[in-house]
Amino acid sequence: MARRAAPEINAGSMADIAFLLLIFFLVTTTMDTDIGITRILPPPVKNKNENVDVKDRNVLKILINSHDLMLVNGKPGSVATLPQRVEDFMALHPNNPKYPEIKEKYFPQLGKKVMMTKGIVSLKNDRGTSYEMYIKVQNALAKAFDEMKDQASMKYFGVPYKDLVNQKKIDLINELVPIRVSEAEPENVGGQ
Amino acid sequence: MRETTPLVRIKLPEATQVQKLEKKSLVSYIYIGEPVNRNMYGSKSRIQLNDAYATVKQIPEFVARERQARPEADRNLLTFALKVDQNTKMGIVTDVKQQLRKSNALKINYSTRKVLKK
Numbered sequence: 001m002a003r004r005a006a007p008e009i010n011a012g013s014m015a016d017i018a019f020l021l022l023i024f025f026l027v028t029t030t031m032d033t034d035i036g037i038t039r040i041l042p043p044p045v046k047n048k049n050e051n052v053d054v055k056d057r058n059v060l061k062i063l064i065n066s067h068d069l070m071l072v073n074g075k076p077g078s079v080a081t082l083p084q085r086v087e088d089f090m091a092l093h094p095n096n097p098k099y100p101e102i103k104e105k106y107f108p109q110l111g112k113k114v115m116m117t118k119g120i121v122s123l124k125n126d127r128g129t130s131y132e133m134y135i136k137v138q139n140a141l142a143k144a145f146d147e148m149k150d151q152a153s154m155k156y157f158g159v160p161y162k163d164l165v166n167q168k169k170i171d172l173i174n175e176l177v178p179i180r181v182s183e184a185e186p187e188n189v190g191g192q
Numbered sequence: 193m194r195e196t197t198p199l200v201r202i203k204l205p206e207a208t209q210v211q212k213l214e215k216k217s218l219v220s221y222i223y224i225g226e227p228v229n230r231n232m233y234g235s236k237s238r239i240q241l242n243d244a245y246a247t248v249k250q251i252p253e254f255v256a257r258e259r260q261a262r263p264e265a266d267r268n269l270l271t272f273a274l275k276v277d278q279n280t281k282m283g284i285v286t287d288v289k290q291q292l293r294k295s296n297a298l299k300i301n302y303s304t305r306k307v308l309k310k
Contacts, residue, residue, distance in 0.1 A: 034213035034273060036303040044293045127283030131276050134285070135205040135302055142209035185286070 037138055042182075058100040060089045060121045064137060066128025079136045086144035090119050090180070109172050110156070116176075124184040141181055149177045199240045200225035205278040207304035218269050219301075220258040222251075224284060225277030237280045239288065248284070251291035273301045 062082075063071040070077045072085055092115055093099035100119030107114055121141060125134055146161070153161040153173050164170050202225040213219050223240035227233035239246045241254045259267045272292055276285055292300060 034216070034219065034301075034303060035210040035306050036213065036273060036301040037207055037209065038211050038213075038271070038299070038301045041289060041293050041298040041300060043298060044296065125282050125286075127281060127286065129282040130278065131280040131282060131285055132205045132278035134282055135207055135278070135304060138302065139207040139209055139304075142207075146209050185290075 037135070037142055039138075039179075054120060055101065055118075057097065058118045058120055060086065060119065062121065062123045062137065064123075064125040064129045064133060066126040068130055068133040070137070079140050082137065082140040083144040083147065086121060086141060087147060089121070090117050090144070090148060092117055107172070107175070109168070114176065120180045120182055122182045122184060141179075145177060145179050149173050152176045196221070196223075196240075196243050198223065199228055199243070199245060200238055200277070201228055202275055202277045203279075204275065204303055204305045206307045207302075208307060210304055210306050211301075213271065213273060213301055215269075218262070218266055219271050219273050220254075221273050221275055222254075222288060223275045224280050224288065225275075226279075237277070237284050239284070248287045248291055251288060252295040255292065255295040255297045269299070270297065271299045271301055272297050273303050275303045 061071075061073050062077070065071075070079070070082075072082070077085065089099065091099075092102055094102060094115075100117050102115050103118055104113045105116045106112070123137065123141070125137075149161040153159060153164060153169075156172070156176075157164065157169055161170075161173055164173065200223050202223060224237055225240075226235050227238055227245075233245070239248065239251075241250065246254065255272075259270060262270060274285070274288070289300070292298070
């Protein structure tokens with residue numbers, strides 16, 4: 001038998017097939033990018049009646065009702081102005097009884113004492129509050145604290161907080177600007 | 193690349209101040225939202241753990257199982273990502289958070305969509 005050359009495979013459509021496969025995988029792949037607001041929950045309390053007394057002037061009370069309306073220290077507030085309110089509240093105002101008390105804390109990393117506010121943000125929501133609103137408020141609070149961290153970082157290291165690389169420096173800023181947000185157990189007023 | 197089939201409808205809320213979740217292997221997910229199949233399960237918000245609906249009471253067990261599945265050194269670094277639909281009421285979310293607290297799973301992440309600063 002005479003040797004015949006193997007018939008060549010028609011590769012003309014190869015490009016189309018590859019292209020279709022490419023499109024297929026592009027469409028079916030869902031890249032889950034996980035982003036969000038990370039928070040640390042307070043550890044469980046053993047003694048239920050253990051209420052920590054906090055002076056009134058040290059607390060910024062944020063209430064959200066089941067209609068997603070906000071009260072900040074008894075007056076209507078909005079998400080847009082909340083970061084400013086929180087920053088103003090948490091800033092140091094020595095000898096002003098309308099603002100939180102100030103205490104000194106020693107930082108061995110800095111080798112000196114730093115004035116810290118005793119202020120705390122208290123967040124209370126209703127069981128009927130929507131999650132969307134809750135996240136908006138959390139976001140506004142995060143914004144306020146992020147900005148304060150930026151300020152502290154600029155003051156001590158001359159770079160914005162997010163540009164810090166050294167873990168020790170990041171930890172120091174986190175210590176200097178603790179996220180002082182307390183979440184109360186929600187009330188069931190609006191009914192769910 | 194989805195790990196679970198969604199049984200609840202989830203549209204994440206928007207936020208600007210977000211962090212990325214770094215180690216995916218150290219993240220467990222809790223889904224809360226309205227059931228996809230409304231005719232069968234109604235429209236009340238439900239919790240989904242892995243591939244099934246769950247009640248709030250099942251969360252401690254879920255936390256324990258998720259911890260078991262990780263190497264011992266990493267167990268305390270486990271983050272629970274809450275993927276919650278934006279129209280969910282806070283009641284159920286708080287219940288879940290309380291259960292997580294009780295089980296000492298304190299590191300949580302509220303999953304959001306990122307939007308550019310307005």
